[in-house]
Amino acid sequence: MTDPTPDSPESLRTAADAAGRPRTRRRPWAAQHGLRPAMLALAFLALAAAPLALSALAYPLAPRSWWDDAASGLGIAAFAALLLAFALSGRYERITGRLGVDWTLRLHRWLAYAILPATALHPFLYTDPDSGGPWFAGADPTLPVGLLSLVTGMGAYILLAAMVITALDRDTLPVRYETWRRLHAVGALMLAGLIALHAFTASGYSAHPAVAAFWGVLLVAAAASLIGVHVVRPWRQWRAPYVVETVDKVGADTWELRLRPRAGRGTHSALTFRPGQFVWLKLGGGPFGADDHPFSIATAPEDAPTIGFTIREKGDFTKAIGRCRPGTPAYLDGPHGHFVPDEAEVPTVYIAGGVGIGPVLGHLRTFRAEGDNRPITLIYASASPAEIAERAELDALAGELNLTIHYVVRAPDAAWRGRTGRITRDLLDATLPVQGRADCRYFVCGGETLEAAVYRDLRALGIPARRIVVGS
Numbered sequence: 001m002t003d004p005t006p007d008s009p010e011s012l013r014t015a016a017d018a019a020g021r022p023r024t025r026r027r028p029w030a031a032q033h034g035l036r037p038a039m040l041a042l043a044f045l046a047l048a049a050a051p052l053a054l055s056a057l058a059y060p061l062a063p064r065s066w067w068d069d070a071a072s073g074l075g076i077a078a079f080a081a082l083l084l085a086f087a088l089s090g091r092y093e094r095i096t097g098r099l100g101v102d103w104t105l106r107l108h109r110w111l112a113y114a115i116l117p118a119t120a121l122h123p124f125l126y127t128d129p130d131s132g133g134p135w136f137a138g139a140d141p142t143l144p145v146g147l148l149s150l151v152t153g154m155g156a157y158i159l160l161a162a163m164v165i166t167a168l169d170r171d172t173l174p175v176r177y178e179t180w181r182r183l184h185a186v187g188a189l190m191l192a193g194l195i196a197l198h199a200f201t202a203s204g205y206s207a208h209p210a211v212a213a214f215w216g217v218l219l220v221a222a223a224a225s226l227i228g229v230h231v232v233r234p235w236r237q238w239r240a241p242y243v244v245e246t247v248d249k250v251g252a253d254t255w256e257l258r259l260r261p262r263a264g265r266g267t268h269s270a271l272t273f274r275p276g277q278f279v280w281l282k283l284g285g286g287p288f289g290a291d292d293h294p295f296s297i298a299t300a301p302e303d304a305p306t307i308g309f310t311i312r313e314k315g316d317f318t319k320a321i322g323r324c325r326p327g328t329p330a331y332l333d334g335p336h337g338h339f340v341p342d343e344a345e346v347p348t349v350y351i352a353g354g355v356g357i358g359p360v361l362g363h364l365r366t367f368r369a370e371g372d373n374r375p376i377t378l379i380y381a382s383a384s385p386a387e388i389a390e391r392a393e394l395d396a397l398a399g400e401l402n403l404t405i406h407y408v409v410r411a412p413d414a415a416w417r418g419r420t421g422r423i424t425r426d427l428l429d430a431t432l433p434v435q436g437r438a439d440c441r442y443f444v445c446g447g448e449t450l451e452a453a454v455y456r457d458l459r460a461l462g463i464p465a466r467r468i469v470v471g472s
């Protein structure tokens with residue numbers, strides 16, 4: 001089997017086209033226009049290095065040791081990286097389009113891990129005038145470090161450490177996730193302000209107009225990104241409200257939530273999305289709260305204007321889903337994500353764990369609506385038989401589509417006759433298609449641990465990385 005690249009003309013000439021069926025499976029805008037990871041990395045490196053290059057305009061600041069320049073350089077690079085981290089909040093399709101939200105947020109975390117030691121080292125590299133070696137900021141004779149600069153620097157130092165530690169230990173904190181998220185956003189803004197004050201008052205390289213202008217642009221961009229998320233997007237949601245249509249139990253601790261556009265003043269055309277994408281969902285209240293959660297769309301675009309989600313109870317928000325009444329207002333920010341099936345009817349393998357079945361259902365329901373006949377293998381892991389979500393519909397889909405399902409259950413009951421245990425390399429080897437295995441498209445969804453392990457196993461089984469789509 002040939003391997004048409006996703007956007008090649010070959011991949012766009014599909015059996016669906018020939019049959020005159022609607023084409024709802026085109027790659028999403030973000031996947032087409034999102035920056036390639038290599039381009040993204042280059043853009044980030046260029047932007048992080050730009051203030052260093054601009055600092056060359058002010059070089060040499062004064063006769064000073066290279067330790068002092070290294071200290072300034074480290075601080076400048078860390079500040080640039082911090083401002084760039086705002087762009088990795090997971091809401092910008094040009095960034096997440098090809099990378100995926102999971103990877104974008106992972107990069108956001110890694111950037112923070114890099115910024116912390118750089119910031120920590122920065123003041124200690126300035127030279128001690130007596131020894132000539134690195135010591136601490138106050139001893140640098142070339143920098144008139146005043147009280148304001150010292151206080152803002154130390155404040156930023158403590159705030160950054162607190163933010164990284166609370167982010168690392170988030171699940172054990174005695175506060176709700178949403179409270180942590182709000183505090184994290186406010187903390188980030190305060191941190192940027194403190195470092196800017198520190199940089200401008202230290203009279204170092206940042207005092208040069210070119211460097212100062214660069215900081216000004218990045219600070220405005222960071223503030224704009226927060227305004228975009230907390231003001232502009234909610235305003236758009238306010239203009240396109242939804243309401244809860246139905247809430248049904250579809251497995252142990254798992255619910256199917258269906259929404260439809262609200263009739264009346266807010267009547268609007270339904271969200272346009274590709275199968276498997278996700279939205280940030282707010283339920284009840286208004287669109288301007290920070291309490292939104294990401295959920296994959298589990299219905300087909302053909303079901304529009306109704307849009308549905310498969311939701312597993314986890315914390316306070318998801319545990320309240322079962323109590324939600326029809327008519328409850330809902331707001332959607334999206335669609336986002338690249339978990340979208342190929343346009344061409346290529347053999348496709350899904351490996352899902354738990355509620356990771358949600359976006360897979362979105363694909364399968366779309367294939368049913370479009371009469372898509374691609375060969376599909378679904379490997380679906382659950383904790384127990386009762387936790388297999390939408391089992392009856394999945395079994396029905398196996399009869400309607402060219403679909404083989406392998407349920408894998410960790411804790412089987414006496415009646416269970418299927419596979420047991422976890423998804424291992426051996427299990428994959430035994431269940432993946434034998435013919436043309438490396439040419440199939442693979443979709444993996446089910447939490448970081450499962451996704452990382454399955455990705456490793458698929459690669460070990462000879463599946464090329466470009467054939468695997470992980471997470472949302």
Ligand SMILES: Cc1cc2nc3c(=O)[nH]c(=O)nc-3n(C[C@H](O)[C@H](O)[C@H](O)COP(=O)(O)OP(=O)(O)OC[C@H]3O[C@@H](n4cnc5c(N)ncnc54)[C@H](O)[C@@H]3O)c2cc1C
Pocket residue numbers: 101170171176177178278291292293294295296297309310311312313314315316317318319355358359472
């Ligand atoms: C792209 C994506 C798609 C998802 N799709 C689905 C789906 O289809 N069905 C489903 O049941 N779950 C899905 N999830 C997970 C779902 O978002 C969380 O289970 C839910 O937000 C938990 O909220 P809570 O208040 O019930 O639990 P909490 O106890 O508050 O949170 C439990 C954990 O969920 C994560 N989480 C909580 N709130 C958010 C948030 N606002 N943004 C990001 N992460 C958060 C955090 O890791 C947190 O530690 C998806 C997650 C992502 C990132």
